[in-house]
Structure formats: structure tokens, C-alpha cells
Amino acid sequence: MRRMSSLLFLLVLLGAPHGMAGFTTPTSLSTEAHDCTQREGTSLTVVMEAFMMFFDFSFFMDRALNSISARFPCVSRQYASVILDIAETNETITNDKNVFLQSITKSFDEDYAMFYEYLDTLWDCDQSLLYGVKRALEISPAESIIVVYTFGSMTDYNDTELMSDVYTLMEEKKSQVYFMWYSWGCSVLEDVFINISSLSYGESINMDNEDYYKLFHSLELLLSKPLNSSERILTVNTKVTDDKYADAFNVTNPLTHLLISGDETFALNFSDPNGNTYKYAKNPYFSDYYYSWSSYDSSILSSHLVKSPAVGSWILNARGSRTLSVHVLGFTGLDKSGNCSNVDCHPDATCSEFGGYGECTCKEGFAGDGKSCSDIEECAGAYTNKCYYTGFSSCVNTIGSYTCGCDPGFEYKEEFACVDIDECADRSLNECDPVAICTNYYGSYTCTCPNGYYGDGYHCEINECQQGTPCGSNEECIKSIGSYSCIDPCSAHTVLNDPWRSTSNIYNADVDWYDWYHCDYRLSGWFRFKGEYDQQIPEQCVPRASCGSSIPIWMNGSHPTVSDGIVKRTMCHNWYDGCCTHPFSISVKMCPGGFHVYHLTNTLGCYMAYCTESNHTCSGVDCAPDEECKIVDNVPGCYCKKSLYTTNGIQPGNQAGDLIPQVTCGLGNIEVRFSKCLMEKLEYSPSAFHMRDYSCRAITERSDQSYVTFITRPANGSCGGSIANNGNEITYTNTVYLASQSDGVIIRDEYPIDFHCSYPLNMEINLLTAISTFVVSASINVAGKANFTITMGLFEDSRYIAPYTASQVFLNSSAMLYVGVVVTGPSGSSPFVLIMKNCYATPTPDSSSGPRYNILTNQCPNKNDQTISVLENGVSLKGRFSLQVFKFLGGFDQIYLHCQVGLCDTSSKVCATSCPSTRSSSLGNNEVTNMTLGPVKQKVAESFTVAALSSGGGTAVPTAKIFISAIFFLLLLC
Structure with missing residues (x-):
């Protein structure tokens, strides 16, 4: 039920902005009959899981197709759909747009029983999506546009025969495949999506950002092109890490247009053989600060037309980071001779309009047959526009186009709609104090006074409390607007009277944990602990799960006397990795009344709280056997028993x-x-x-x-x-x-x-003591039981004794890669063992893109690679495997290795497995994190290749430099 409720909520969110009550199918825009000769146009095929029919995809598709139909009323095209149903695949092939839209639509009101049936099946994530792509290619004419709308499940991706068929069909048909997927659905195979779409000059789009109009704007151009007119010129899909990328391509034949599909997170610059430059700016909407909170890494599709491109060598320069995706298509056949000249056409039509075949064709933004053209009202519900997708604008229709009205904090740019204004880039755009620090945010900004100043950022004044010591050692300086004051915390503090803070309050299993534990996450200021008697924070380590908290906080140092004034003391957390972890400082003062006050700060998180013990009693003071509790100056403490040791006058160091x-x-x-x-x-x-x-x-x-x-x-x-x-x-x-x-x-x-x-x-000690770029470590807390460290390294020999220590490693194709992993943690027996689950190789440091070569799948080695040897996996706190060096097709001389690695609890799971595996791994894919090693490079370029298709990884795309590394994922088990 939890999964179902979450998905229903997401459906409401997706449907609400578009008036989708009841998930009804929108009515298509009616068009008048035109007196013209029908001609065939580029075809469109949609592939989706049956459950996706309840989403609003047809709503947007209808509006995109309306724009195309209005501009090209004399063009007919094939529409097809491939629906992956529960037990079968349903296919529709038609020339009727309305029939097509109906085939990809379900109404919740009418089919609610089927909705829940599909919902139950969806969570199994066992859709044969790759088969659906194959069927779409088979039933579609050449150079069709294929859109895959999916939750991301592709269980048949490792079917090498099926994958080979898909690649063969893509080469034969020259169709373009677009993946539109949701990362909050099934486990998305984004690297497979990127590989297929790149090879087909398509795109992989993360729909979590709901960028429908980006794709549909591109579809309007792609479906407008004449049949069999495109020429593939350049495809780039690579991870850019140094903020710049350059590439070259040739235009060998005279073309009428170039269609450039670029990534809006990059600024693109094209130079033609004649020295002309075409610039496409980075979209400010996707600035780094806007996505600093997420792992956003999807390309945002944007299409541009270049008319009459020069023949010869072109240069691409891109500025930006993340994954760059650029495709260049050339078009011929758009200059077919017709029986018209511009004077024969309507004033809002031309004979040379893109996709016009030399006929009178209405310009973009107008509808009609070329003899008669009328303005398209893009702001009407029947058409798509980009205004509402930013979430901060309104649409205003103009003749032949439209503009977007923007909210405060945004400005309109024609190519991007409403984008953020960087108020901090220009002093006249913000109201910050001249000395304040301005920080820009999406749609707004903040002003902050720098250190040494006080105020709200719009007005800053010198903070006297940070200028030397204006107050005495017994006072704290408090700043206010226009002045400051010195206060004595002995008289200005908050009293805390919490019996649960006592060191004697130790958790036991008979108490409900959620009722017992407390948290000081929002505690800040001067405080005095007071119960029946005044209390103080203990000066010795307090056991975990005591003082009403999972992680008690104690003071590593002695309390001050009255004459000491306000002093700094170190506070410690008794966490799983030690008694004094994550130390921090607070201020403490002893007051004339014999009590202490503390300037406390917020804790790192919840399950943490400050402990107390009484000042006037030894109750709860836990001394060692060679100590005794005494109250000195009204403060209890542990003091050594005099009777246990005698010095007999011996001077220090003599014994x-x-x-x-x-x-x-x-x-x-x-x-x-x-x-x-x-x-x-x-x-x-x-x-x-x-x-x-x-x-x-x-x-x-x-x-x-x-x-x-x-x-x-x-x-x-x-x-x-x-x-x-x-x-x-x-x-x-x-x-x-x-x-x-x-x-x-x-x-x-x-x-x-x-x-x-x-x-x-041995392997363990060499890994733990090595200083090398090819040895990395990370700490992990497992199931709240213990803290472990996982260390991973690349070794020179089969004994796993000597890790590589050089800054770079070069190996020839006959050498072996030896990878060892060690887990260290609490002493004594442990129920955990190390599992290396799925390991694979790619030709880029980005584990989620490019072709993929499987090494281990569900803990079992690739049976087609006899060089792989797994010495330990799932039986101890060590893991070892090796394989021969290889390289990918395309001339790449570097490789990255990626592994999912986790700790498995043998007390509750079966961790080891026999191969070939007959069951799913005991570790889930949703419990992973990353570590990185490398790169390792090949000494000499060789002809050794990897049969990527045999491992389900696809073919290599020679678009980027390749690195070799190992990324191991750590699993936190509940």
C-alpha cells in the first residue's frame, strides 16, 4: 500500500498542472479540409508500459502533433504504438492521429480496475522494454522517430541476441530513438538508454524534470523533415570534467539544412569552413546552483536549424560540465523544385520553408496550406508552449509567435522562456549593504553581513563583539542594532530540568525506543542544568544508549573554577567509532553560587543529547575499580584510591x-x-x-x-x-x-x-598502510550495530601483497588486473561478510553511460570470459578477483571498472551463492554508494577488443577519451 499511495500521489502531481481530472483523453484540434496533394511524411512510433497509458503523455503528444498538422496539412504519416501489456504486446498502426492517441491513453475513471492491476504488475519491474524497442523498429518505416516512454524497467537488456537485433535494425532503418524515463520508478538502466539513443542520433531524457516541451519542440522539426532526407554527421555523448570539449566534423555534400540537437547545460559554438560562427548559449535555467541539491545529470534537448551550411570541416566547442550530448543531422531534398515562387505564396508563407518541398508552406507560428495562412495561438490549450514548464511564467500570444510573462526574480529570454536573474552580478539589481555578501538563488537572492559585521544583510554595522574583547572574562558580549552589551550568563540563562539526561538513565529492551530517546538538535544558548540539585555535564566517557539518547555527549576536560571566568571546553560524542568522536567546543562558566552554565550549540543531528550528573551526589558517577568518587568544591569526580599505589619517595621515571x-x-x-x-x-x-x-x-x-x-x-x-x-x-x-x-x-x-x-x-596490512592513489577507504555504519572501514586497492601480483604506489599505472594487454577489498572494524566476531555483487567495465569514468562489459553479475563471473578469477566473495571480510587487461572497440586505451559492494549479515541472510546463480542477490540495488580508483592505462595500442554485446553492454561509441578505474559501492543493511 505504501508503494501504491506514493505512486498515486505522483500521478496527481503529474496530472494536476494540466487539468487532467479523471485522466481523460484531450480532444484533438479540428482542421479544415485543404485543396492539396497528400504526400507521405516522417513516421512516429511510441513504446510504453501499459501503466504509462494512465499518465498524461497523449495530452502533450496531441498538442505537439497539432502544431505540425497545422503547418503541413497536406502531409500524411504513419502513427504506431507498442504497448507492453501484462501478458502480451499490443500494437497499433494507423494514419489517423486520433486513433493513435487513443491507443496510448487509458482513463482512470473508466479503467480503474485495470489501473490497479497494472500498478501491481509495474512494481515487479519485469517489462521486456528492449523487445518493445525491437518491435517498434520492425513496424516503423525507415527514418522514423521512436519515442520510448517508460518507468525504466528493461529486464531483457542482457539478452545479447535481442540487443544485436536492435543494433542491426537501427543501422538498417536509420530511425531515431528517444527514451523518456522516470528515475523514481524501476531501476533505470540509463547507460543502456544512452547507448541506444546515441547510436540512433536520439536522446535519453530524465522526465523527473518534466521537460516534455523540450522533446516536442525537437519532434516538430524532426517530423517536419521530408522522408529519407537526413544524413548523419556527428554524435557526441561523453562526460565533460574540465569544463570544455572540442570536436570536428565534415559536411561532405551540399545540404539545405543542419539540425543541431544540443544540451542546454552547455554553451555550444560551431565554426564553419568560411569562418562563420554559430553560438548557442547555456540555459541559465539550468545553472549549477539550481541543481546543487540533486544528482541532476540529464541532457536537456534543444534543437537549432542552420540553413545552407558550408561544405568542409566544421569545429564544435562546448563549455560546461556533466554529460554532453550533441547530434548533428544534415538534410537534403528540401530544395526540391516546385511550381511556386514566394510571390505566389501567402505573405506568411514561403517556398523555402523547412520541410516545404518547394511548395508554399506557412512559416513557423502560422497554420494553413501556404495559399492561406493564419496565426497559431500557441498559448491556447491545443498547442504546446514552453512558458508553463518553467513554473514561473504566463503565456502571451503574438502574431507568428508568443512571449512568456515572468514572475519577479526572472527575465524572459526567447530561446529559454523565463530564466533566473542573477541579482548578485550587478550591484544595481540587489539591495544588499555595500559590505554584505550577496548570494544568488533561483528566483531570489540573500544578503549576509560578513564576519566582523552585524545586521540582516541589507544593513550591516561593525560588530564590536568580534573586534577584540570589549567585555570581561566573566561576561559574554551581545550585539544589537546600534550598540552592544555585556551580560553575565550566571544571571542570563535558561534552566533545563530534564531527569532523562542523567547518566543513570540507561536504555533497556523493555522500554519503547521511540518513547525513550531524546534529541538536542535545536538547543542553542546559555543553559544551567538543574534538578533536585544543580547538575553538570560528566567529565568522563558515558556509555552509549544512556542519558536518554543513543549518542550521549560528555566533556573531555575539567570544569572551571569561579576565578577562571568563561572558558572553552571540548565536547565528545560516544559514537560507534570511539568515545570521543566529532569533538567540538562550547563555553563554560562556574558561577558564584557553585553551579555551572554552558553555552550549548546544536547537535549534529538527532539521537544525540547532552548528559548530566549531580554536583552534590556521587549517584550515577561511574568510576573505575582503582578510583573512588569524591565531591570537591561541590563537584563530584573520580579520584585515584591512595591505598592501591605507593611511591615510597621514588622520583618520576625511575621505575x-x-x-x-x-x-x-x-x-x-x-x-x-x-x-x-x-x-x-x-x-x-x-x-x-x-x-x-x-x-x-x-x-x-x-x-x-x-x-x-x-x-x-x-x-x-x-x-x-x-x-x-x-x-x-x-x-x-x-x-x-x-x-x-x-x-x-x-x-x-x-x-x-x-x-x-x-x-x-599480506593483503590486509598492505592495503591499510599503503599511500597510493590506487588505494582508497571509506567508513560505513552498518545497521546501527558497528562502524566498519572498507579499503580497496589495485595490486601488482597474484599474491595480493604489493599495491601499486606510482602515480600512474600502465599495463599491456597480456597483463592481469588484481583487485582486493578488505573490511576492518570492531574487534571480535562479526556476522557480516563482504559481497561483490555486480562488477562491470565501461570506457569512461561515468559508470552510467557508454557500452558496458560485465565481469560479475549477482556475484558470478562472466562465463564467456575465461580470464576472470574470483578467489573470495561472500565468505569473509575480504574479496579478491582478477581478469586480463582488455580494451573496448573504437581504439580506446583506458578502462574503468565499477563494482557494487556491500556487507551482508550472515545471521539473517544467505550471503554466499553458487554459480551460475539461480536466485537474486541478497543485496538490493537501492542500497549502494560509490568509491573510485584509477586510472590505469594501456602501454601500447593493440587490436584486442571486447565483445560488448555478449555481456549486454552494447557497442562502444568512439566519442570520448577512456579511463580505467574501479568504483565500489558500499551497502548499508537495515
Whole structure:
């Protein structure tokens, strides 16, 4: 029901702007009979899942076809539809536009039972969409336009025979295929869509942005062209990362027009052999700031006509980023001789209009047979216009065209409709204070006073509170308009009286979690904790799932005295990766009444809260066995028991044996522990201990006794340590410096204590200690149980011991690629194992575009590639596979490897699989994230190729430089 409700909501959103109550089929615009000879035009075929018939696609298609029919009333064309129904494929072939529109339309009011039947089937995502594309190509005449309107399911994409048939038909028919898909539907195979559309000079359009009119404007031009008149000249579909792209193409024959389909997220510049330049600007509507919140990466189709293009070499220059898509079609046959001259035509018609065949043809924006032409009212409901798609405009009809009226914050540009005004680009366009920082947003802007100033951005004045220290150490400076004041937080604060904050409030399974936990996400300002007695934040690590919160916050440091005034202290979260993670600072003051006030800040998120313990009782104070709770200056704390250690007058550092720490050598972390009480008895100051890197300080831990603990990673440079490799093992070495006690300002007689950890050479330790661009790591919290780190690397040999350390890697085609992955995390047994689910290769760093060569599918290797070897997968916290270097068709000398990798819980799932796989993987496709390695390059260009079709990846398109890398996806299991 949740899925159904979500989809119904989306349907309402899609239908609401277009008056689609009841999902009724719109009535087509009627046209008058014309006294002219009918001729055949370019055909149109639509492929869609049956459920998509309930959407408003026919509503927009009708309006696009109305514009074409009005301008070319004497042209007939074939209309066809291929509907992927529940148990069959329904096809309609007709010359009647109304019959065609009816074949792609369902009414919810009339077919509501079928709606729910289709809905249940839709979520299975098992549509044979590739078969539908094949049928559309088969039943369509040559050079037809094929539009695929889909939720994205294409379960037959890896049918190599079917894919081969599609490629063969595209080459024979020269038809253009357009994919219009929704990413919130099934798992979209965008790379397959892009590959097919690019090879056919079509387009792949993400319809989440509802850019119907972009496609239909292009359709108006494509359906206007004479039959069998196009010549394919250039196709580009590539990821642009350095903000610029250049390419060349030749116009070899005299042509009447070039039709350029470009991506509006790029500025396009074409230069012809005669030095003429054709510029197409980037659409301001799709500025980076507008899509900074999303993963928007779809090309926005825009078409341009160039009349009488010069023969010879042309240059394309594009400026922008993301995926660039450009297609250039040439047209012949548009200059067929006719029996008219311009003087014979209506004033709003010409003999040379695009698609006119030398007949009198009404100009764009007019309707009729050329002898009689009338203005098309594009703002009427029967036609498409681009105004309402921006969401910020109204349509105003003009003779032969129309304009869009824009809301404040937008301006009208003829080629783009309403676009954002960058008010920050010109001082006269905004009302910010001259010193303020102006930030432009889509349709608006904000003004912010810079550091050192105070105000709302429209008026800024000097902030005295940020200019030196105008207030004393016992006061806080508060700025207001025109002045400032110094307040004492001891008298200006908020009292918090929350019993749930107590350190003794520990979660147990008998309590409902959602009723028990609390959150300080919106807490900010000066606060005093007060219950029956005044309370304070604990100075030691608090166990997780206590203090009424999943992640308690404590203070790593001592509370100030009254004479200290306002001081800064470090706050710590007890998270899964340590007792003091994500540290931050707050201000603290002890007031004359013996209580403390804290200037608290918002937490990182929910499930986090500040802890408290009483100032006047040891209740809830968790001391170690070698400590006892005492109340000093009305503040309880843990103090070492005097009876456990005696120094007998021995000076610090003289008992070397007592100073040997406990060293735990782990793959992820090295922990060095000293007895806190022993160090104090030997007159050392634990708060001044440090490692070679002075910033690596110790924290206080309490378990079987109180410890001063250092934590470092076994990596070169971590906490100032160093790594040595003798060929058999790797040794990490560092030094802890103990300082004698002092007055808290200076230290003397630091005593160095060296320690080391040695590890045998193997894949794990080499990955964890390597410094290389071909080794990457990422942290992951799994199911709220533990924090793990996944590290991935590319190795030189089959023993998986030596990772590549050079800045670049060059391999010949006979070499092998060895990829190893290691998971490190909490010590002790773990129910999780590493799974490498789907691994594949592409000729670009963009994993979602271009041809694709499968390596692993549902954990199983490609049976057609005998060089693939999987040593470990789904059985431990390690994964290894290898394969021989290859290259794609098209002369590319670099490759990217991509993998979906996750952690599988063996306590609740069957993680390992037998091959060939007879079941779906235990990991879902909707639970992935990315890591990147590479690039690796081939030494010498060779003729070795990859049969991309055998893996369902399509053929390579030689349009871009190719890189090789490995992207591994981490899975968070619930």
C-alpha cells in the first residue's frame, strides 16, 4: 500500500498542472479540409508500459502533433504504438492521429480496475522494454522517430541476441530513438538508454524534470523533415570534467539544412569552413546552483536549424560540465523544385520553408496550406508552449509567435522562456549593504553581513563583539542594532530540568525506543542544568544508549573554577567509532553560587543529547575499580584510591618497568594504555601526555581500571609514527612522551617511551598502510550495530601483497588486473561478510553511460570470459578477483571498472551463492554508494577488443577519451 499511495500521489502531481481530472483523453484540434496533394511524411512510433497509458503523455503528444498538422496539412504519416501489456504486446498502426492517441491513453475513471492491476504488475519491474524497442523498429518505416516512454524497467537488456537485433535494425532503418524515463520508478538502466539513443542520433531524457516541451519542440522539426532526407554527421555523448570539449566534423555534400540537437547545460559554438560562427548559449535555467541539491545529470534537448551550411570541416566547442550530448543531422531534398515562387505564396508563407518541398508552406507560428495562412495561438490549450514548464511564467500570444510573462526574480529570454536573474552580478539589481555578501538563488537572492559585521544583510554595522574583547572574562558580549552589551550568563540563562539526561538513565529492551530517546538538535544558548540539585555535564566517557539518547555527549576536560571566568571546553560524542568522536567546543562558566552554565550549540543531528550528573551526589558517577568518587568544591569526580599505589619517595621515571604500557596492535587501530592512577602516583601529568605528533593526545577510559589511552592507525605518518618494511613484515613505530606534573602552565623532564607493532606482509596490512592513489577507504555504519572501514586497492601480483604506489599505472594487454577489498572494524566476531555483487567495465569514468562489459553479475563471473578469477566473495571480510587487461572497440586505451559492494549479515541472510546463480542477490540495488580508483592505462595500442554485446553492454561509441578505474559501492543493511 505504501508503494501504491506514493505512486498515486505522483500521478496527481503529474496530472494536476494540466487539468487532467479523471485522466481523460484531450480532444484533438479540428482542421479544415485543404485543396492539396497528400504526400507521405516522417513516421512516429511510441513504446510504453501499459501503466504509462494512465499518465498524461497523449495530452502533450496531441498538442505537439497539432502544431505540425497545422503547418503541413497536406502531409500524411504513419502513427504506431507498442504497448507492453501484462501478458502480451499490443500494437497499433494507423494514419489517423486520433486513433493513435487513443491507443496510448487509458482513463482512470473508466479503467480503474485495470489501473490497479497494472500498478501491481509495474512494481515487479519485469517489462521486456528492449523487445518493445525491437518491435517498434520492425513496424516503423525507415527514418522514423521512436519515442520510448517508460518507468525504466528493461529486464531483457542482457539478452545479447535481442540487443544485436536492435543494433542491426537501427543501422538498417536509420530511425531515431528517444527514451523518456522516470528515475523514481524501476531501476533505470540509463547507460543502456544512452547507448541506444546515441547510436540512433536520439536522446535519453530524465522526465523527473518534466521537460516534455523540450522533446516536442525537437519532434516538430524532426517530423517536419521530408522522408529519407537526413544524413548523419556527428554524435557526441561523453562526460565533460574540465569544463570544455572540442570536436570536428565534415559536411561532405551540399545540404539545405543542419539540425543541431544540443544540451542546454552547455554553451555550444560551431565554426564553419568560411569562418562563420554559430553560438548557442547555456540555459541559465539550468545553472549549477539550481541543481546543487540533486544528482541532476540529464541532457536537456534543444534543437537549432542552420540553413545552407558550408561544405568542409566544421569545429564544435562546448563549455560546461556533466554529460554532453550533441547530434548533428544534415538534410537534403528540401530544395526540391516546385511550381511556386514566394510571390505566389501567402505573405506568411514561403517556398523555402523547412520541410516545404518547394511548395508554399506557412512559416513557423502560422497554420494553413501556404495559399492561406493564419496565426497559431500557441498559448491556447491545443498547442504546446514552453512558458508553463518553467513554473514561473504566463503565456502571451503574438502574431507568428508568443512571449512568456515572468514572475519577479526572472527575465524572459526567447530561446529559454523565463530564466533566473542573477541579482548578485550587478550591484544595481540587489539591495544588499555595500559590505554584505550577496548570494544568488533561483528566483531570489540573500544578503549576509560578513564576519566582523552585524545586521540582516541589507544593513550591516561593525560588530564590536568580534573586534577584540570589549567585555570581561566573566561576561559574554551581545550585539544589537546600534550598540552592544555585556551580560553575565550566571544571571542570563535558561534552566533545563530534564531527569532523562542523567547518566543513570540507561536504555533497556523493555522500554519503547521511540518513547525513550531524546534529541538536542535545536538547543542553542546559555543553559544551567538543574534538578533536585544543580547538575553538570560528566567529565568522563558515558556509555552509549544512556542519558536518554543513543549518542550521549560528555566533556573531555575539567570544569572551571569561579576565578577562571568563561572558558572553552571540548565536547565528545560516544559514537560507534570511539568515545570521543566529532569533538567540538562550547563555553563554560562556574558561577558564584557553585553551579555551572554552558553555552550549548546544536547537535549534529538527532539521537544525540547532552548528559548530566549531580554536583552534590556521587549517584550515577561511574568510576573505575582503582578510583573512588569524591565531591570537591561541590563537584563530584573520580579520584585515584591512595591505598592501591605507593611511591615510597621514588622520583618520576625511575621505575622504568612500571612505565611499560599495554599495546594492542589492531589492523584498524593501535591502542596504547597506561594506568592513570599509577602515572599520577609516579607524579606524571596524564593531561600533558602526547605522541610524536603533539596534537595526538590521550583520552581517559574506565573499564577494569582507569586508563590514559592513545589511539593511532598503523599507517605512515599517523600521529607522527613511521613504517618500516623488511620484506617479511611491516613495523609501525612511535613514541609516547610522559610529562611530570607542574602548575598547569609549563612542563619539564618529558620521558620518552617507544613502542611498535609488527604485522606480517599480506593483503590486509598492505592495503591499510599503503599511500597510493590506487588505494582508497571509506567508513560505513552498518545497521546501527558497528562502524566498519572498507579499503580497496589495485595490486601488482597474484599474491595480493604489493599495491601499486606510482602515480600512474600502465599495463599491456597480456597483463592481469588484481583487485582486493578488505573490511576492518570492531574487534571480535562479526556476522557480516563482504559481497561483490555486480562488477562491470565501461570506457569512461561515468559508470552510467557508454557500452558496458560485465565481469560479475549477482556475484558470478562472466562465463564467456575465461580470464576472470574470483578467489573470495561472500565468505569473509575480504574479496579478491582478477581478469586480463582488455580494451573496448573504437581504439580506446583506458578502462574503468565499477563494482557494487556491500556487507551482508550472515545471521539473517544467505550471503554466499553458487554459480551460475539461480536466485537474486541478497543485496538490493537501492542500497549502494560509490568509491573510485584509477586510472590505469594501456602501454601500447593493440587490436584486442571486447565483445560488448555478449555481456549486454552494447557497442562502444568512439566519442570520448577512456579511463580505467574501479568504483565500489558500499551497502548499508537495515
